[in-house]
Amino acid sequence: MNQIEQVQQHLQAADSVPAVLSAGWGAFELVQTVAAACADQSADMYPAFTFARGAAVSGRNAIACAPSMPGGYVVPPVMTPPAAGDVYEVASAVAGLASALSARLRESAGLAADAGDRTACEDAALDAEQISALLAKGT
C-alpha cells in the first residue's frame, strides 16, 4: 500500500508533460505487478485483476510511444503479495491510483503541444479509466 501511495505522490508532484508521462509509466508498471500478485488471491477478484493487468500493459505501451517520454532507468516495482483478506482493499487503492492517473493524463493531453503526446496521453487515460472501473469497489 505504501508503494501505491508513493507512486500517487510522484504523480501528483509531476509538473510537466514529460514528468506526468514518467510518473504514469511507473504507475502502470505498479498496477501490472500488483494485479498479477493479487489475481490468484481471491476467486471472485481474479477476472477483475486479470483484465486490469492487461489494461495496465496497454496504458504503459501507449505512454512508451509518446515523443516526450523521457529516457532513464526506473527500477520496476517489487510487490509483496497481500494477505487474502486485504485483496479488496488493495483493489480499491489501485482503483484510486488509476483514477488519479487518468485525471493527470487527461490534463496533460490538454497541455501537450505535440500531437503524439496528446494521443498517447488520451489512449493511456482510457486504459487508466478501465482499470479504475474494474477495481473500484462501487457504491
Add this chain to the structure above:
Amino acid sequence: MPSAVFGDFCAAADEHIAAAVLAGNAQVTLLAPAAEGLCRLVAVLSRYCGDLAPCDEVEASGRNDLQAWERAVIDAGTALRIAEDRLRRGAAETAGDQTGTAPQRARHLAAAATELRAGRDLLHTHLVTDPAGLARGRSEWVTVVTSLPVLRALGNEIGRWSRQLAPLAALLASAAQHTAPGGHGHNAPLTARSEFASASGWLEAAGAAVRAALDIDPVRTSDTELLYAIPAAMAPQRQRPSPAEGSVAELCDGIAISASRLRSGMRDSGERARWSPTVTSGGWQWMAQAAAVTCHLSELALRSLATRASDLASLPISQTQLDAAADSMAGMRTAWQQVDHLWDEMITERKLLPTFVMTDASDLVLRLGRLVWDNPHWTPAHAQRAPLRSPAVMAPRAANVTAVMAAVHQAIDALAVVAKADGQAVDAASAAGRLYVPTRSLPGEYDVPRPFAPAPLTRCQVLHETYGLALDATLMTARALDELAVAAGAPSKVLALARATSLVQSPQPGNQNQSGDATPPGRLPAGASFRESRTSTGRAGPVEQTIRDYGVSDPIVLLRAAAIDNAAWRLITQAENAAEMPNPSGTSKGQRRIVGTPAQLAAQSFPHDTLARPSDQQPSRSARQARSSGMHLTRRPR
C-alpha cells in the same frame, strides 16, 4: 433461435418423401409435374454422390484401393445419373399433360428436392474454392464433412431415399400405361412408360449399391448423429447478454451461441494477421486473458457440479470425473496466463482495437460469470462481485448437471479454436515482421535508435511455443470434457464426435498407424506405457492405439478407448502418490512440491534482474519457458 443443422433439412425432406410415397395411386392425375419433381429430387441425390465420390466411375474402374463406401457412392451416383436422365426423358414425353394444378405428390417431391438442395448448400458452406480452383476447408467442421462416418451416414441416407423413390418411378410407369388411351395421361406416348420403368430400376440399383457397403461397413448411430449435427459454417446471430437472461438454462443456451460465434469468428484470422490493422498484440493479449478467465469460471462451475454430483442419484458422471476435469481446467488457465504474460513484452504497430471476436469472447465470459456467481448483473468488475451460486440452485436435477457441463464443454471447445487460430495468426504476424519489442528490453548490443525494435527470432519462437502449450492444455481439457459429454449423453457430445472424427485417419492402403510402428493389431506396441494417454500427454494411449491399429474409426469406440487409457493413467498416478517412494533428497516421489501461494508464484514471475542475452543458438524448451516468464520491460537510458 438455434442455427440450422443438416438434420433439419434431412428431417424435412424425409417427411416430404414419405408423404409423396404414401399418396395413393389415384393421385397420379398429372404425370408431368410428378415426373419433373421426382427428376429434380433424383438430380439432387446424384449431386450429393458427386460430392462424396473420391473420383469418377472411369477412374474408379481402374482402382482397387477404394473403401466400400467410396465405391458405393460412385456406383450409386452412376445409377442416379442414369435414373435422372430417364426421368427427364419421361417427363419430356409427358410434357403436354400440363393441365390442372400440380397434385400434392408433385409438390411434396419438389419440396423434398428443395430441402435437400438447402442441406447440400449447408455442407458446401464448409468448403471454399480458392483462385486455383482447389477446394479447401473454411471451418473447423470440414474434417467432419469429409470424414468416413459422414460418408457412411450420408451414403446410407441416399440409398434409403433411392429405395423409397424406386416404387414411385414404377408407379409413374404404371400410370403412363393405364392412362395412355384417353384419360389424363392420354398424351403420354408409350416411351414415357419405359423411361419411368427404367428409372425405377436404376433407383433400385442405387439402393443396392449402398446396401452392399452396409454389409461390409455398417452405419453407426453416432455416424448419423454426427451428420445431422453439422451446422452451417456461419455464426448464429449475436444475442447480447442481459440480466433478464437469468435462468441457468438460458445462460447455458447463450453460452453455446457465444461459443459458436467465437469459433466462427476465428476463421481465417491467420491470413488477416499478415496485414490487417485490426489484428493487434493488444487483441491477442486480451483474448489470452479472456481465455484464462473463462478457464477460471469454468473450473468453478465444474467444482460446483462435482459437489452437486455427490447428492444426485443416477447421474452418469461421477464427482471424481468432474473434479478431474476441473483440475485439468486449472492447468489450462496457467498455460493461458503464460501467453498473456508474454504479450507484456511484445507489441504490434497498432494499439488494441476492439474486434468482433472480442465481443463474442466477452459475451462468453459474462454468461459464464453469471452462471457461476449469484448476480444477474455480474461483470468482471470489483463492484459486481457476488457469492457463488449454490450448487443446488445451479443444478437442481441431473439434467441440469448435464446442461451446465455441456455449456462448459462448448466454451472450452471454442477456446481450442482460439488457441489454434491465434497461434497461427501470431506466426503469420511474426513472419510478416509485425512483432516488435521495446528497445529498452533488449541487451545493450542492440543499437536501435527507436523506442521499439523488431522482435528477435528467439522471442518469437518462445511465443510460438507458448501458444503451442496453451493449445495442448486446452485440447487436453476439451478431451476430458468430451468423455463426460459422451458418458452423460449431453447435447455437446457432437463436439466430442467431431473431434474424434477429425483424428480418424482414412484406412487407405499403405497408411501407417499413427505411431508409425508395425506392431500387429491386438498386441500392445513395444514399450507401450499407460503413462501415455490423451489426458497425460495428449497422445493416443496403448488401448486407443491398439484399437486404431485394427482400423477402427468409430468415434465412440475411440473415445471409450481413450477413456480407458486416461483412467489407467489416473490409477497409476494415484498408486505412485500412495507409494511415497523415498528419493535421495529425502522427499517422497509422490509428495507434492511445496511451491508457495499462487500470489508468491505470480510475484516470482516478475524477476527484476537483467534480461538474458540474445543468442543465435536455439535454447531448450524449458530454458525458453523459464526465460519467457522472466522477461520484463525496464526503462534504460537511451
